[in-house]
Amino acid sequence: MSFDEALAYFQSNDHFLISTHESPDADGLGAQYALCRGLTALGKQAVALNSDAYSAKYSFIDPQDLIQTIGQCGDSLPWLASAHLVLLDTNDIHYAGQVAAFALAHKLPVFIIDHHELEASREISGYAVMEASSCCELIFELLKALGIEMQLDMAKALFAGIVYDTGSFSYSKTRAGTFQAAMEMVTLGVQPEQVHAALYESSSIQALLLKKNVLSTLELHRDNSIAIQTMTQETLIQSGASYIDAEDLINIPLQTKSVAVSILFKETDAKQIRCSLRAKGQINVAAIAQTFGGGGHKNAAGFKSTLPLADLKSKMLSLLQRLF
Amino acid sequence: MSFDEALAYFQSNDHFLISTHESPDADGLGAQYALCRGLTALGKQAVALNSDAYSAKYSFIDPQDLIQTIGQCGDSLPWLASAHLVLLDTNDIHYAGQVAAFALAHKLPVFIIDHHELEASREISGYAVMEASSCCELIFELLKALGIEMQLDMAKALFAGIVYDTGSFSYSKTRAGTFQAAMEMVTLGVQPEQVHAALYESSSIQALLLKKNVLSTLELHRDNSIAIQTMTQETLIQSGASYIDAEDLINIPLQTKSVAVSILFKETDAKQIRCSLRAKGQINVAAIAQTFGGGGHKNAAGFKSTLPLADLKSKMLSLLQRLF
Numbered sequence: 001m002s003f004d005e006a007l008a009y010f011q012s013n014d015h016f017l018i019s020t021h022e023s024p025d026a027d028g029l030g031a032q033y034a035l036c037r038g039l040t041a042l043g044k045q046a047v048a049l050n051s052d053a054y055s056a057k058y059s060f061i062d063p064q065d066l067i068q069t070i071g072q073c074g075d076s077l078p079w080l081a082s083a084h085l086v087l088l089d090t091n092d093i094h095y096a097g098q099v100a101a102f103a104l105a106h107k108l109p110v111f112i113i114d115h116h117e118l119e120a121s122r123e124i125s126g127y128a129v130m131e132a133s134s135c136c137e138l139i140f141e142l143l144k145a146l147g148i149e150m151q152l153d154m155a156k157a158l159f160a161g162i163v164y165d166t167g168s169f170s171y172s173k174t175r176a177g178t179f180q181a182a183m184e185m186v187t188l189g190v191q192p193e194q195v196h197a198a199l200y201e202s203s204s205i206q207a208l209l210l211k212k213n214v215l216s217t218l219e220l221h222r223d224n225s226i227a228i229q230t231m232t233q234e235t236l237i238q239s240g241a242s243y244i245d246a247e248d249l250i251n252i253p254l255q256t257k258s259v260a261v262s263i264l265f266k267e268t269d270a271k272q273i274r275c276s277l278r279a280k281g282q283i284n285v286a287a288i289a290q291t292f293g294g295g296g297h298k299n300a301a302g303f304k305s306t307l308p309l310a311d312l313k314s315k316m317l318s319l320l321q322r323l324f
Numbered sequence: 325m326s327f328d329e330a331l332a333y334f335q336s337n338d339h340f341l342i343s344t345h346e347s348p349d350a351d352g353l354g355a356q357y358a359l360c361r362g363l364t365a366l367g368k369q370a371v372a373l374n375s376d377a378y379s380a381k382y383s384f385i386d387p388q389d390l391i392q393t394i395g396q397c398g399d400s401l402p403w404l405a406s407a408h409l410v411l412l413d414t415n416d417i418h419y420a421g422q423v424a425a426f427a428l429a430h431k432l433p434v435f436i437i438d439h440h441e442l443e444a445s446r447e448i449s450g451y452a453v454m455e456a457s458s459c460c461e462l463i464f465e466l467l468k469a470l471g472i473e474m475q476l477d478m479a480k481a482l483f484a485g486i487v488y489d490t491g492s493f494s495y496s497k498t499r500a501g502t503f504q505a506a507m508e509m510v511t512l513g514v515q516p517e518q519v520h521a522a523l524y525e526s527s528s529i530q531a532l533l534l535k536k537n538v539l540s541t542l543e544l545h546r547d548n549s550i551a552i553q554t555m556t557q558e559t560l561i562q563s564g565a566s567y568i569d570a571e572d573l574i575n576i577p578l579q580t581k582s583v584a585v586s587i588l589f590k591e592t593d594a595k596q597i598r599c600s601l602r603a604k605g606q607i608n609v610a611a612i613a614q615t616f617g618g619g620g621h622k623n624a625a626g627f628k629s630t631l632p633l634a635d636l637k638s639k640m641l642s643l644l645q646r647l648f
Contacts, residue, residue, distance in 0.1 A: 163493075163494075167492075167520075168491075168492040168493055168494055169487075169492055169493050169506070169516055170487075170492055170516055170517060170520040171516075171517060172515070172516075172517040174510070174516040174517070175510060176507050176508075176510045176511045179503045179504075179506045179507035179510060180503075180507050182493070182503045183500050183503035183504050183507060184500075186498070186499060186500045186503060187500045191496070192493055192494055192495075192496075192498040193494060193495060193496040193498070196491075196494040197604075200579055201578060201579055201580070201581065201604065202581040203579050203580050203581065204580065204581065204582075205544065205548040205580050205581075205582050205583070207580070208542070208551075208576070208577060208579070208580045208583070209542075211539070211576070212539045212540060212542050215535070215536050215539055215540075216536060216539075216540050218532070218533075218536050220529065224529040227532075252532070252535070253532060254525060255524055255525055255527050255532070256525070256527050256528065256529050256531070256532045257525065257526040257527065257528065257529075258528075258529050259529070259532070280521075280525065
């Protein structure tokens with residue numbers, strides 16, 4: 001669907017449920033908040049509704065407390081029969097959790113706005129721009145074209161989503177339009193420093209202790225080109241952190257020039273091991289993950305295994321040798 | 325001096341030595357490279373010349389190998405008698421090392437382009453904009469106004485400087501003009517991902533080992549609001565890293581919401597201890613550094629001491645209690 005068709009869609013409908021994927025992130029939430037505010041300003045009925053509550057650290061994105069869970073709202077809407085579901089930051093309704101079941105039960109037409117890769121063979125109903133940095137960048141352009149006056153709270157929410165999804169303007173999809181949008185947001189009064197503090201200086205002390213303890217397990221192999229870190233169940237419990245706090249630790253070794261592959265083994269409570277792999281440049285770790293029954297992209301993949309850690313590690317290392 | 329006066333300066337002179345501060349960083353080097361390229365394109369004579377060689381990791385900023393050390397060049401320039409020294413990214417000639425002595429010996433007029441704070445009482449000869457994110461942002465605007473066609477290598481050098489000096493568009497001086505400049509650079513073909521990889525994925529394996537070992541010394545005090553890390557001389561030697569690799573480690577604890585002050589004790593080879601302090605928000609660590617004979621800004625300060633580490637730490641902790 002073209003940009004103009006997407007505009008026509010919002011102009012010609014009046015009742016919107018706006019949602020994003022489960023475990024919503026700053027891009028989904030920022031887009032959701034700003035779109036909800038914008039459509040309401042246009043005189044439309046719009047409600048932002050997710051399958052689960054967002055993490056407390058994202059509350060700065062939703063200063064008017066607009067984003068509800070399906071349990072809080074849902075069936076009570078008087079205009080539900082004529083509502084459309086706008087799904088943001090995912091191209092698959094199955095990632096919307098209970099919202100998917102709700103949409104199905106009420107036969108709501110679904111309209112997707114997304115920027116993720118989509119197989120050429122798949123068609124979605126909605127507006128997808130794979131080259132866009134973030135869903136927030138797309139929503140910014142749509143709101144402008146709809147003639148909606150951007151308020152500071154909306155700009156701040158959208159800026160947060162762009163920063164989050166571009167690694168602060170560093171990932172490959174960061175394009176001229178991304179900087180253009182950021183420029184306009186800052187002109188409206190958004191303070192980059194404030195948004196960064198809210199996004200990145202609010203992690204828990206437990207996450208810091210986890211970083212300390214997991215980094216202390218760092219091993220280097222094959223002339224320092226392979227880095228391995230291990231998070232045992234004991235480490236996780238001792239630090240008091242949650243499993244999700246381990247997410248970024250795999251990226252630390254990749255800041256090193258010689259490290260081409262970074263691996264993180266995480267023991268889950270079921271004595272299963274989850275393994276994440278990240279690679280730089282031309283190295284393809286998806287094939288390795290597939291060997292263990294997992295999957296992913298060339299530079300980011302993962303799998304689960306019930307092999308003992310030592311066996312898993314030696315099997316992994318011998319497979320990795322072939323990649324170089 | 326106004327922007328127009330700065331333009332007139334470059335239009336009315338013909339021979340330029342272009343330099344930056346000692347231990348040059350990406351902002352100084354990017355500005356130096358692009359200005360040298362730009363003035364040469366205008367038909368001027370321009371040579372980029374520093375007191376010391378830049379770190380190998382910055383060589384991507386200078387693909388034409390234009391930036392020399394004063395030992396390589398200096399006295400041999402035929403037009404030295406009519407040369408001006410343009411000093412970038414510092415407002416004090418004393419930070420230019422041997423270039424300062426050289427300028428004095430040859431009685432070169434000095435013209436400063438900078439964006440650092442300047443006491444109101446001090447006057448410099450040159451163009452200083454304290455609100456600018458970086459020296460590279462200023463050079464970008466000047467080159468455009470001089471009618472110089474921006475080539476990709478120049479844009480890439482300037483983009484690197486902006487990314488470096490703004491913490492990737494996150495520090496408080498990141499303004500609309502910063503994003504405007506970035507947008508134009510990306511339109512010219514700069515790839516943010518590539519610049520980030522060159523700046524931030526090229527640290528040494530020794531620096532990674534140092535991070536692991538220093539982070540393992542992390543202590544938390546006063547309800548997790550004070551973080552202390554210690555780098556002994558032994559840790560430094562064991563990791564094989566250089567002293568400068570310790571620079572960023574102090575920032576890790578500040579990503580935690582509860583940590584308001586982060587301290588790093590570094591043992592130097594002279595059995596002296598260098599202490600760095602960083603703070604968030606309203607906490608002023610400069611006063612503490614002054615107590616120990618050091619100095620700095622409200623949120624970033626430091627000092628040297630010959631006290632034993634244990635004594636220093638307990639004295640520091642009791643002083644810190646008063647700040648909260």
